[in-house]
Amino acid sequence: MLPSEPKIFHGRETELTKILALFSQGTPRIAIxxxxxxxxxxxxxxxxxxxxxxxxxxxxxxxxACDSATNKVELAALVGAxxxxxxxxxxxxxxxxHFSNNPRxxxxxxxxxxxxxxxxxxxxxxxFLSLLTDVDHLALIITMRGAERPxxxxxxxxxxxxxxxxxxxAAQKMFLDIAGGTHDPTEVEKILALTDNMYGIFDE
Ligand SMILES: Nc1ncnc2c1ncn2[C@@H]1O[C@H](COP(=O)(O)OP(=O)(O)O)[C@@H](O)[C@H]1O
Ligand SMILES: [Mg+2]
Numbered sequence: 184m185l186p187s188e189p190k191i192f193h194g195r196e197t198e199l200t201k202i203l204a205l206f207s208q209g210t211p212r213i214a215i216x217x218x219x220x221x222x223x224x225x226x227x228x229x230x231x232x233x234x235x236x237x238x239x240x241x242x243x244x245x246x247x248a249c250d251s252a253t254n255k256v257e258l259a260a261l262v263g264a265x266x267x268x269x270x271x272x273x274x275x276x277x278x279x280x281h282f283s284n285n286p287r288x289x290x291x292x293x294x295x296x297x298x299x300x301x302x303x304x305x306x307x308x309x310x311f312l313s314l315l316t317d318v319d320h321l322a323l324i325i326t327m328r329g330a331e332r333p334x335x336x337x338x339x340x341x342x343x344x345x346x347x348x349x350x351x352x353a354a355q356k357m358f359l360d361i362a363g364g365t366h367d368p369t370e371v372e373k374i375l376a377l378t379d380n381m382y383g384i385f386d387e
Contacts, residue, residue, distance in 0.1 A: 184245075184246075184265065185231060185244060185246050186228050186246055187228070188228060188229060188232040189225045191357060191360045191361065191383070192229055193349065193352075193353035193354075193356040193357050193360075194349045194350055194352070194353025194354075194356075195222065195226055195229070195349070195353070198226060198343065198346065199226070199229065199230070201341070201343055202230055203230075203233065203235055205339045206235060206236060206239060208339070209339075210319065210320060210321065210322050211322050211323075211339045212316055212322070212323045212324075212336055212337060212338050212339050213323070213324045213325075213338065213339055213343055214325050214326075214327060214332045214333070214338055214342075214343065215324060215325070215326040215327070216326075216327055216328075216329055216330050216331070216332070216343075216345040216346065217328070217330075217345040217346030217347070218328065218329075218346075219328050219384075220381050220383070221345075221346040221347075221348065221381060222346055222349070222381070222383070223293075223326035223328075223346060224293050224294065224326055225383075226326075226346070227246070227291050227324055227326050228246070230291075230324065231244050231246055231289070239287070239289075240287065240288055240289040240322065243285060243287065243288035243289065244288070244289045244291075245262075245266070245289065245290045245291065246291045246293060247261055247262050247265045247291065247292055247293065248261075248293050248294060249261060249292050249293060249295050249298060250293075250294045250297050252297065252298045253297070253298060254304055254307065255275070255298075255307040255308055255310070255311050256272070256273050256274075256275075257298075258292075258308065258311060259273060259277075259278050259311060260274055262274070262278050262290070262292075263278050263281075266278065266281050275311060275314065278315075279315060279318060282315065282318045282321045283318050286320070287320035287321070287322070288320070288321055288322070289321075289322040289323075289324070290322070290323050290324070291323075291324045291325075291326070292323070292324070292325045292326070294326060294328075295308075295325045295326065295327045296328040296329065299327060299333060300329075305333070305334075308333065309334050309335040309336070310335065312325070312333055312336050313336060316336050323336070329345075330345045348379045348380035348381050349380045349381065351372075351375075351380070353380075354380035354381075354382065355368070355371060355372075357382060357383055358371050358374065358375060358382050359371075361382065361383065361385075
């Protein structure tokens with residue numbers, strides 16, 4: 184049920200180190216933020232396959248793509264379906280109870296922006312996140328476009344800053360992995376500059 188580890192993945196050592204440090208300090212609650220195409224989902228997919236994380240959470244690692252949810256009830260239904268819960272009008276409590284009654288787990292809510300961006304939905308989404316993080320042994324990672332963290336969650340300190348574009352070296356490696364062949368490095372640099380070092384957005 185988990186997405187695969189990204190096959191093309193360069194750089195992000197600093198972010199991985201920071202995230203894994205938060206895992207070693209207790210139950211992490213991390214928001215991976217940044218502009219679209221910056222690599223938030225890829226980073227989350229890399230984290231979920233790290234040996235340290237597998238060792239801590241084993242089969243209780245969950246990755247839920249949230250793009251299709253348009254409100255809290257749909258979000259809870261997505262998580263519930265992922266957990267194999269029986270469908271119902273509002274699975275919020277069933278989801279929370281499931282995590283409470285299970286051993287420690289890690290939940291990744293990927294691409295949460297769709298449901299969080301409409302300001303009128305924010306209170307209910309924040310309430311849902313708050314209920315989830317009331318479960319002491321549930322680690323939570325969200326990935327979301329932008330630079331703002333949802334309220335009502337005690338995000339782990341120090342906060343992970345919003346992702347910046349890949350450094351030059353990682354961006355060159357990404358380009359060569361995607362484009363293949365041999366290329367004039369100065370030409371590659373020009374292309375990368377056009378995409379703020381995030382050439383991978385064309386690989387979607
Ligand atoms: N660290 C990385 N190394 C190589 N390619 C990357 C990296 N991060 C992201 N990409 C590529 O960039 C594109 C966008 O990444 P994605 O993780 O979906 O971004 P986001 O979730 O921030 O919108 C994808 O094609 C992905 O493979
Ligand atoms: Mg994403």
